[in-house]
Amino acid sequence: RTAPRPARVVVIGLGRFGGSLAQELVAHGSQVLGIDSRPAIVQRYADDLTHAAVADTTDETALRQLGVPDFQRAVVAIGTDLEASILTTALLADFGIPNIWAKATSRQHGRILGRIGAHHVVLPEHDMGERVAHLVTGRMLDYIEFEDDYAMVKTVAPAQAVGVPLGQSRLRSLHGVTVVAIKRPGHDFTYAAADTVVQEGDILIVAGRTNQVELFADLT
């Protein structure tokens, strides 16, 4: 099998969010063009990214000169400067870039970005705040909620689940949850199987409806 062609991504705004995102993309084998209006920021990322350029991305000519219209994927990681975020996103949409991700700092900002053509809007601070709220009040070690009220949690195995093979534990019928993976202290995660016997201290990854996985994680 031939290796897949690396994805090419343009990341606009190399602040905390955009900078981390761009570096992570490079670490995963993508080719990244990073653009920021501050020369010092661009300088900082020059060695890490495939290309890094200083430009005001509200300037259509500057974007064209950098070849931005040829990209299939773009991330607008400008947050605080609302006007720059909106104008940049609108230009990318006018170019017809098929996958535009945009960072918003508020729900209203996010709605506008969606209206003017962003295909995916992320609200990192809101989303992280919501996620951490679930961790602060519950016994969960980690938590991710998908749409339609479906979630996965990482939690210490409750006593009810200990000592019985998962296939016989009736966790699905009693609690509405499915154990997806299991980690014994000092070992890596492995898939959970019907004959897996949970031991005290095991860490579980559990999937199910949000309220059901939360209730399950609160069992002791």
Ligand code: ADP
């Ligand atoms: P974070 O909270 O992730 O650091 P910021 O909104 O503070 O996000 O930073 C976004 C980045 O976007 C900054 O580095 C800023 O220089 C850059 N930026 C802002 N406006 C423009 C623009 N018009 N063109 C290019 N880059 C911009």
